[in-house]
Amino acid sequence: MSTNPETVGGPQTPAAGTARPITRFAVIPSQRGVDPDRASSNGPAPVRWQRRFAALVVGTDLTVVAVATTTAVLLGLTGAEAADRARIYCGLIAAALLVATLPLCRAWDRRILGNGTVEFKRLGRAVATAAVLLALGGLSLMVDSVRVWVFLIVPLIGVLLGLGRFVLRKWLHQQRGRGRCQHLVLAVGSPESIADMVRRTRRDPHFGWQVTGACTPSGRGPDDSGTIEGVPVVGDLDSVNTAVRADGYRVVSVSQAPGWGPARLHRLAWELEGTDAELAVDPGLMEIAGPRMHITPVDGLPLLSLSRPRFTGVSRALKNVMDRSVACLLLLLTAPVFIAIALAVRADGGPVFFRQERVGTNGQTFRMVKFRSMVVDAEAGLAALAKANEGAGPLFKMTHDPRITRIGALLRKYSLDELPQLLNVLGGTMSLVGPRPPLPAEVATYEDAARRRLLVRPGMTGLWQVSGRSNLSWEESVRLDLRYVENWSMALDFTILWKTVGAVVRSRGAY
Structure with missing residues (x-):
């Protein structure tokens, strides 16, 4: 959970794999036998590490x-x-x-x-x-x-x-990554919201959040259990102040707490004033953060305001110029690699390029081009492999797809099969960074939320690629694409491009 401290008072996390926005950020002292260097000291803020x-x-x-x-x-x-x-x-x-x-x-x-x-x-x-x-x-x-x-x-x-x-x-x-320098978190809310927060913090260990305690309306977890995703439930919603003072928590994260209105949250903030704890509140606005989120005071009442996402204007024009300029430069620099791969694919038999209809901006279709990495009749063999599908939703995923050629496996491992998409970027049907370009069959199954992916041009890379690619579930893939659409900025594009280099080298989720 993170947001932009320039607008709402907390830090902003890496472009990829982060959680929902909060209003403040804090660190936490050691507790329950945790090594002080692995969490914090019992002294006042800031913590030792x-x-x-x-x-x-x-x-x-x-x-x-x-x-x-x-x-x-x-x-x-x-x-x-x-x-x-x-x-x-x-x-x-x-x-x-x-x-x-x-x-x-x-x-x-x-x-x-x-x-x-x-x-x-x-x-x-x-x-x-x-x-x-x-x-x-x-x-x-x-x-x-x-x-x-x-x-x-x-x-x-x-x-x-x-x-x-x-x-x-x-x-x-x-x-x-070794479990040190962690911010230990007390999560407050419904069991579902706490479980979601725990999963998010575990997916993004580099952010350094570790949920070590929870408070729920009933004081119990799902099905009257004492834990949520392995995190112990330390009390109910009225026990937050007591738990903080007893165990020394210094951040309390509140999300979707039933029956908690502004007055109850305000009283909790007052109760925490005598401690080293800071209050973090999830505004419940899915995946919206950064430059679109602002605090607007009205007669002393801070209101969370959201500016409209911008899909036109100077920034978009600059993105277009950058896309085509970089695509042209990369085509020139990778020309020898381009030729070598084309010869290798051709020697394997069949055409060098694979062209497929994809859906772009506002639902317009275009022909996406890639180096061929499968056998020539791969599309015809898809039906026979339907039972082996490992993916969720409309995506077909198979770790060891028999249709992939030997040279194709190498190309996919390092995303070299996607180099010809630079031609799509140069032609204006794709961008360097954006949502994953979907198939028409996928778009036919989209709900209203997923259709927002089509508000911007699809990209060669995006949050989906730097966050795991084929290892992601359908829901996670949609969530990441929507996060990009809602929070797009040039800074986010540069961050994703930088992280793409590491993702390609590690070849995580590439198959």
Whole structure:
């Protein structure tokens, strides 16, 4: 469960595999014999591992700024005393501005370190602010050497800062994959909503949420059991405050609690004020977060407002330009690979390309092209394999499909069979990032919600690919596509493209 802290006060999770939005974010102290380094300390916020990680981020940023500015000054020294003095001054001022703007732009806020795109947005804002201030100072003092700092050195330092953050984030994800550096969560609500939250947090271990306790209306789990998805039920809805004070929880996540209106939630927030706990409330708006979600105060009453999804405008025009430009560039760069695969497929017998009718924007059909990875009469043999279908919904899935050729298995493993779809992107029927292009037979079974996938162009990659591809159920595939449609942004596209590289290399769910 996550959202954009710029709009509703919490962090934003990775583009892929995240859960529903909440209003706040918190970390949790150790409890029930959990290793302090695997969760937190019993002291006040921030927890021990979070303090250490924040200190590591700050130290890395300061080191990058110091080393980069010093190196730039030394490399720029020419021997002319006046010029050298100007470069040294520019370096010192640039370093000072970067060190000042990072905390001012909240790029060191512990709540956003290691999660979501907000960390990098704030980092970029800090670097841009430092560059602008440096440019204004150089312009007012007529210092010529400031230009190279504004347009080259400071942006390069920003890239190095981003790389440092990325390396630290990957280290944090590794720790969380081992069960360390976790945010332990007390979930409050119906057994169904708690079970959903537990499953979501387990699907996304890199986010670091671990539900370790639950409170339900009856104080019991489904069928009067004492657990929900293996998580112990520690009390009913009236026991939340007692459980927090007894066990030291520092985040309480409330979702779909029957009978809990605004007044009851407000009273719970008051009750938690004497503790280190923070309250996280699921607004119940499925998969809507990020730039569309805002807090609008009306006479002191905070209302959650949603802006309409935008499928036209400048951002979409930029997406179109980026799609076709990148597709053209990739076609040129992969031309040798293209030719080699075409020869290999041709040597296997039959045509090189496989063309299939798919459904695109607003239900319009188009011919999607791929390298052929199956035998020539694969479509005719589908009916005979119907009983072996491992998929749910209208999708056909088979781990060891006998129709796949030897070269086709290799192409599918690394998604090389999809390279010709760059031609579809260049032609405007597909995008680099978008929902999975469905078959007409699939669209015929769509419910109203699933038809929203057709509001945008289908993509070569998307949340479905970076989240497991064929390992996903039909419901999960639809959910991820709808999340993309509802929350599209250029930042989300770049995040998915970046994650696609890792998904292709790992070949997870590719068959």
